[in-house]
Amino acid sequence: MNYIKLVNFEVQRFLKLFVALVVFVSVAQIIAAVSSAWSYNNRAETIMFQEKLLMNDYVSKHGNYSMVNFLNEGLFQLSIAFAAAVLIIYVFFIWYRDWFGKSSFIYRLLMLPTERRHIYFAKLTTILLFVFVLLGVQVLLIEVAELIVKSILPAELYAEQGVIFTYSYDVLEILFPQSMLGFLLSYGIGTALVATLFTAILLERSFHLKGIILAGIYITLSQAFLFTPILLQMNTNYFYMSEILSMFVVTALIIFVVAVFLANYLLKRKINV
Structure with a gap:
């Protein structure tokens, strides 16, 4: 029970910042989905007009849009890198805050009537919890991004991909x-x-x-x-x-x-x- 209380305590301390991180990642990836789809659609319309092509002819000549386009979007990759950087920084912050924060809080933690290793495991568990919550959010965001892309692009310009193919690409293969x-x-x-x-x-x-x-x-x-x-x-x-x-x-x-x-x-x- 002491371990669970410590985990809950650590989660509560980082929760506001973590929620802000989730909001940032979500907004960034939604913007990335809209931007990449609109950019592709505008380019396709311009080329079709200039070259007098039908949609099927354009796809045969220039290729269609797939989720790979979204995954290659710079803002999408930046959001992943930023989330990883924040969590890496927090690995250090979760300890040094207790030493250098107000009233050297670490000493109060060490005086709790529980095994000191519980403090270590509570902090480690907190980091892992945030990682897996972010992974869950990422799964939802990919689904949202696909819905956004489908709503912007004509069906002829969009290529459906299987889930396995999407999650086998680039950084997602490591994360999932x-x-x-x-x-x-x-x-x-x-x-x-x-x-x-x-x-x-x-x-x-x-x-x-x-x-x-x-x-x-x-x-x-x-x-x-x-x-x-x-x-x-x-x-x-x-x-x-x-x-x-x-x-x-x-x-x-x-x-x-x-x-x-x-x-x-x-x-x-x-x-x-």
Whole structure:
């Protein structure tokens, strides 16, 4: 129950900013859908008028509009990058706010009658919750974008694509893996990286100037270990791709366990109230 209360507390602290982020991403992608569809439609009408083409002739010669056009829109890609950047910044902010904010709130958290590791897991869970909520919002936005595009373009100019094709394109393939192994790879590595950064922050907070050096060494070693499967394959060329990906999942799991173990030690032994 203490862990759940801590998660709820962390969510509430970031909720207003997160809602603002969701609104920004939504508005940006809706504008991207309208802009790309109108731009394509205007260009098509101009070319058809100049070259005296029918719609079918235009499509045969110049190609039709598909959701790939929307996914290639700069504003769409910017919204994804911006959301990712905000969450990465929050990985640091979620800890340093407690130390450098009003009244050094971290000490009040550490004095709560609960295991200190619950604070670590609550912050990690909060980051993951926001990531998965954003993914859910992104699914809805793609559907909304498709409806907008269909309402602007004549049916002859729009090419229907399957869901699998849409989600196999570019960044969506990483955000929405199509297999369990792909999901474990993308979000297992992501979770391990966040846990590594959390632990690096605790190293810095525990040892200060020396902690910066220790955190840098720790991050470097963790990343080197994570990419061990690639080095192994480069030297042996022995494993299938599925085996390489499975090894990535295992290395990410090991990195995560080490990060949690080290963070728990630092919270218990090195960070005093």
